Amino acid sequence: MSTLDLRELHDTEFPVPADMQNNVAITSLSKIYNWSRRSSLWPMLFGLACCAIEMIATAASRYDFSRFGMEVMRGSPRQSDLMIVSGTVTKKMVVPIVRLYNQMPEPKYVMAMGACASGGGPFKEGYNVVSGIDQYVPVDVYVPGCPPTPQALMYGLISLQKKFDGESLANLDDVPWYGVGPSDAVPIPVLGPDIIDPRQAELIRQQAMLAAQGLPFGRRELPAVAVPQPAVAPVEEKPAIAAASTETAEEIDPEKAARLAKREAALARKRAAKAAAEGNEG
Template sequence: MAELNLNDLHDTEFPLPEGLQGNFAITSLSKIYNWSRRNSMWPLLFGLACCAIEMIGTAASRFDFSRFGMEVMRGSPRQSDLMIVSGTVTKKMIVPIVRLYNQMPEPKYVLAMGACASGGGPFKEGYNVVSGVDKYLPVDVYIPGCPPTPQALLNGLIALQLKIDGQSLANKDDVPWYGVGPSEPTPIPILGPDIIDPRQMDLIRRQTELAAKGLPYGVRELPPFQLKRSAPKKALASATTGDTGGGGGVERDAAALEIIKRKRMEALARKKAREAVTA
């Protein structure tokens, strides 16, 4: 029997011994990791507001997300992979939420369920409301709705599974937990006169300096209004034919045009090759 070189396993034409054929499946490590992770996603047993009721409804027998491997809801963040932020995040509550997120072991995912968790929702203007949990935590999937129906939540969970499917062990920039060393915990906000994000300390200091000088503070001048026009189709059409004049008064970068042109040509060549094969 030939000596087994592990690198050869990536080659699907590795000759398997006669007796073992049919007992092997050859795949990549990323795929195995992702397959097991996506089908054993344990959410944190954690409800914030109205959406939590629909989340429990989704866990109950009619909709039943255990069909997707998610029935094990854990009360402890140490045992969970997924935080479903189900409801309005208030300034008072974001402190424990960030703390819980930091306590979750990696790999971890955050799902913003409903309008409030995604962007503040109907309560956005409230003085105690955080306009979206993504102001503090990285969010993987957003689910619209107020509250989202159980079907919408299931759809969001499936979207998360699809996202996990695409993650790669090889690509260290893809997800932080495949990088070198432990990742940094999210700084915990401070409850001062208003909520303070430690990452914005410098910004706050600059504003207080403005206030001390008697200058206007706490407001931001909106940038002058600029209407952004998307490139008219005519420009693209002329780009593919080599005419770089550009229509509609829109200046396009020559290099970008070159790339578009090349891609179009490649796609055209592929299409022609396919047609040749079928013919």
């Protein structure tokens, strides 16, 4: 593979007959390439929490994911293709995880196994828990469940394999490591007063300055300061599902308030009448 200059193969100068210009050679090459990738997907031997036990159960004889070419679980990130983030990602642990991710060679894939790794899970409200590993490293496939059963995990692994099938060597978006070289390392988070993502450091610094000056901080609407990298703040990109409705829900409808007051008055009258009746009886 390494001796083959793919760019040249893709070049339109390459003598491909007019009726075969639909990348025939590339497509079948892609098929072999994808087949090889999907059939030797080596996961990292890397367990975080409860989900890791189900991952081990999946690797064991009853479910046995070696049937899909994944039997070689590697302890070293240098030898693995897939990082199964199996369990709750804590702020303390995300530092080594990002480091491990950076050490994995391309092509590398990340699976968020279980609710915790996908989005924080039941421990999301905790002070030491990250709301999903995808805030730090790109995730290819999410497997919900708490924990996902071995069969659910295998479904996730097969989904990942299916993802490969759709990819093409001709498309540099699918195989970026041949086009632009190795991907940039993910900046390693720093443990300060809280965890600090270096990509958001400038933003946090501004907030800290605002707080020190006694100004309102922590708001969604940012002060008119040029933020160097707003695109990498992942939380900014995702609008709430029902953002529009929330605004209206928080407003107090004058009509409704009047109605409520009326109702309260009626209830009070009723209560008074009842009390009076009981008093008479007594």
